[in-house]
Amino acid sequence: MRRISRRSTLRGIAAAGAAGIAGFGGCLGDPGTGADGGSDPDPETAVHQVGGALSGPAWRRTERPGFVTLFDERDAVEWLLRDAPPETVGFVDDTDFEESVLAYVESVGRNTCERLVEFADVAVDDDTLTATAEATAGDDAEGDVGCGQAITYAGAFLRVTADPLPASIRVEVTDGWGTSTELTGEDGVRDPAALDGFVRPDDDPPNVPPALSCPDDGFERHPAAYEGEVNWGSGGGGGGGSGLELRVVDPEDDGDSDDPNDALRFERGDAFRVEMTNVSARPVGVGNRSKYNLEAETEGGWTDVRGSDDGRFEYTDELVPVRPGETVEWSFAMDEAGIVAEHPNDDLRVCPDLRSGRYRFVLFGADDVAVAFDHVA
Known part of the structure; x- marks a missing residue:
């Protein structure tokens, strides 16, 4: 011994x-x-x-x-x-x-x-x-x-x-x-470089569509709930600081891929998830898990693909602690129903239909932390 x-x-x-x-x-x-x-x-x-x-x-x-x-x-x-x-x-x-x-x-x-x-x-x-x-x-x-x-x-x-x-x-x-x-x-409790998934592709988007326009009368688009630039992949909680790491994960990826452009390319119906991990040695407070924008990059800028007919986008003001090492997940499928399936607002829907291009998830319940991925036809 x-x-x-x-x-x-x-x-x-x-x-x-x-x-x-x-x-x-x-x-x-x-x-x-x-x-x-x-x-x-x-x-x-x-x-x-x-x-x-x-x-x-x-x-x-x-x-x-x-x-x-x-x-x-x-x-x-x-x-x-x-x-x-x-x-x-x-x-x-x-x-x-x-x-x-x-x-x-x-x-x-x-x-x-x-x-x-x-x-x-x-x-x-x-x-x-x-x-x-x-x-x-x-x-x-x-x-x-x-x-x-x-x-x-x-x-x-x-x-x-x-x-x-x-x-x-x-x-x-x-x-x-x-x-x-x-x-x-x-050093915290986790090495950010060892987390599953990627932050965003490093090549050009497959398509940049025109500004989004929904033909349905009464449809009101979800507004951007953040101001200015986002923090790609890393940020702090609702009170600032640091320690949060955001990644897009392909559940079919066995972890061997080192190419974000390939790992972050999803066809229609493909499942994917966004993971937020507290890699620090302290609890980090964030807003409730519904506080995010899901946007497409268009000729008119980044625009949320979701909206509702009643135009009500209300979120409770709370601070949820995330323990060191804890991971919070959001699961999606790359289609109109799968993008809003887990959101608690039943009236939320996608309009117009999803197009080929680059998309991003922005967690405004934290320090405006974002990740991006591509949808290919």
Whole structure:
């Protein structure tokens, strides 16, 4: 069994139970004094082993060996505590955020014994919390303890008390297979480059039709609910910021395609979906899932293909939290009925009929984030 070295090791002692493992925090070391006002080579620390991945896990072990984030206020931790054991909630509640910060680190082990996250070399360097962290079995697994052959996710809180408090985090995380990567709080839980789908074609549209005109009396077109330019593929929530990634996904694509022009070309009746993923390490608030425009590129500009005879396009004013790693989906089919099938407004319809050309989905319930795709006859 591979063992972490004993150098400056910080380990939360844990007790195994039928439902998993919950550790308690212990203080290690005395508060250090930063000579330059921004560094502390030996801050006061305490570790709490969670015994699982509170994030879900929201990250994928094929993309990275773990997940790292830093909390400087109690409310920011709340999204992780939804299914946390009482001991974990207590550890967080016992943290005085006037004097301390909480680092949270997850990794993954090869077997059921590697269920701890072990920290070493903890320091505050130029207002950045630095450390190493490794998925390990710890000393309690020595001897004849049997280790089940199951991939096991582990998480741990590291409380750091220092003066000044660190404002950022950088941790070298090593998983049970020995894969190491330096992670920061800016990395989030997902790599945008590894998401399914594409943002938009990079070639010219197959056709640019004249401005849309519906021959039906009384038809009122859905207005554009955003102003100015859109954000292609990436943006923030209703309150700004960042962390949302939007993609168009072909359900028939096996993931091997690296050509957006081919993957984003749909014939009449073809199914496709739009996926919005929160890749950040914080919940992001968005409007309800009906807040989007679905537009065609025409000679008169981008125009929504949908409308209704009563001209009522009302949306509730609400903020819906999207957890880190969570994906929200919209499913469509490339025809008049399939474009509006999932919308709650039963009176919404397409007029005139869809033509060959370029289309885009604009989520105005967030930071006006858009993706595009082509319809070919």
